[in-house]
Amino acid sequence: MSVRPILLLGDPRLRLKGQPVDSFGKYLHExxxxxxxxxxDAPGVGLAAPQIGETLAACVIEVEGRLHxxxxxxxxxxxGDDRDLEGCLSIxxxxxxxxxxxxxxxxxxxxxxxxxxxxxxGLLGRAxxxxxxxxxxxxxxxxxxxxxxxxxxxxxxxxxxxATSDAEVPAPALA
Numbered sequence: 001m002s003v004r005p006i007l008l009l010g011d012p013r014l015r016l017k018g019q020p021v022d023s024f025g026k027y028l029h030e031x032x033x034x035x036x037x038x039x040x041d042a043p044g045v046g047l048a049a050p051q052i053g054e055t056l057a058a059c060v061i062e063v064e065g066r067l068h069x070x071x072x073x074x075x076x077x078x079x080g081d082d083r084d085l086e087g088c089l090s091i092x093x094x095x096x097x098x099x100x101x102x103x104x105x106x107x108x109x110x111x112x113x114x115x116x117x118x119x120x121x122g123l124l125g126r127a128x129x130x131x132x133x134x135x136x137x138x139x140x141x142x143x144x145x146x147x148x149x150x151x152x153x154x155x156x157x158x159x160x161x162x163a164t165s166d167a168e169v170p171a172p173a174l175a
Contacts, residue, residue, distance in 0.1 A: 003038050018055055019057060029111055035058070046062070046127045064124075068118060070108040070118070073107070073131075082101070083100075086126065088141075091139070094150045096149045099143070100130075104119070104121075105117065
């Protein structure tokens with residue numbers, strides 16, 4: 001398990017789609033472990049394989065102490081709308097208000113290929129949509145009408161939690 005560099009906005013690999021995973025062996029297990037370690041180190045709520053330069057349809061999300069490993073995920077149902085602040089580990093120091101579905105239902109596979117289902121609302125629902133967007137080469141800024149909608153959060157390379165008070169905008173870095 002190792003912490004890997006997270007690609008930043010401007011790197012063309014962030015726009016690549018995650019390819020379907022068909023091998024559920026050691027390589028995938030190490031990738032999922034690296035995703036979790038990198039996400040926690042950042043720290044963030046989720047991380048998708050394309051964000052560390054791996055073009056595979058795999059991501060991790062950790063909300064309320066529960067780690068979700070999702071391989072080949074897809075949203076099967078969604079309801080309602082929810083507008084909230086959203087940030088991204090690939091776009092550090094910024095957040096924006098983004099409208100997403102209020103609740104989503106996702107079907108995926110786990111690290112050994114078994115079919116799993118997960119439903120989420122609130123932070124989990126937002127994180128699910130955010131990470132699945134990454135697997136399609138889409139970033140949360142694609143939902144904005146203008147980059148002027150970005151809000152500086154005060155989070156930079158060397159800043160810590162105290163920096164959020166500068167802008168009074170605590171936004172979770174989803175991934």
